[in-house]
Amino acid sequence: MKIKLVATTILVGTLAGCQMDTNSMLNLGMQSAQIASLSDSDVKTLSDKSCVQMDSEAKIAPENSAYSTRLKKITKALGDNINGTQVNYKVYLTDEVNAWAMANGCVRVYSGLMDKMTDNEVQGVLGHELGHVALGHSKKAMQVTYTAQLARGVIAASTNTAIANLTQSQLGDLAEGIVNAQFSQKQETQADNYSFDFLVKKGLNPLGIATAFEKLGGGETTLLSTHPASSDRAKNIRDKIQKMNQGK
Secondary structure (H helix, E strand, C coil), X not given: CHHHHHHHHHHHHHHCCCCCCHHHHXXXXXXXXXXXXCCHHHHHHHHHHHHXXXXXXXXXXXXXXXXXXXXXXXXXXXXXXXXXEECEEEEECCCCCCEEECCCCEEEEEHHHHHHCCHHHXXXXXXHHHHHHHCCHHHHHHHHHHHHHHHCCCCCCCCHHHHHCCCHHHHHHHHHHHHCXXXXXXXXXXXXXXXXXXXXXXXXXXXXHHHHHHHHCCCCCCCCCCCCCHHHHHHHHHHHHXXXXXXX
């Protein structure tokens, strides 16, 4: 995994037009290998800083607003702990249809998504996002994003001091990279399946996952801009529901 990430980083740097001699590329490769193995503590620190930066740039729904009240109702059954990671939810007031989660349990839902969905559908989407956290996808996204930023020269050398002294601009670039991270088809399917199992375990209807995909359609939103296609993802969930019902 480290070798693959190092190669990717050097390629990113080349595509970005960076002029690097052999020693520079070698040093970058060594730094990238270190970044790719960021400790859980480092990932949490970076996630904490990135989440704070995203919050500072967003319009957050007040605690007593209709959106926040509704989200509390929706998430009450989901709980606020995923594999030992404390989860905190907030609503961003924006027409954009999206939701995301970071490795530290920072989960943000956009009001545009809530406007389009039922409570059960929001639960399905959140189960998916929590799946990325529980399955380690969010941690890997942080590693890859941080490495790519290093290659572009956005972030300084890989040291604890560098992590502690990231500027607001650097944190903004890092946070945007994480929020817009493209998960693989395998990771997306795994997160979908996690959401299914998670909702069933919580006594919630997993159908909301499928209808959310069907409602949002084929890649028209940030949330569903990755493969597999939303129709295939909905069918996967409906097939799982059918098998579950047949087993009763």
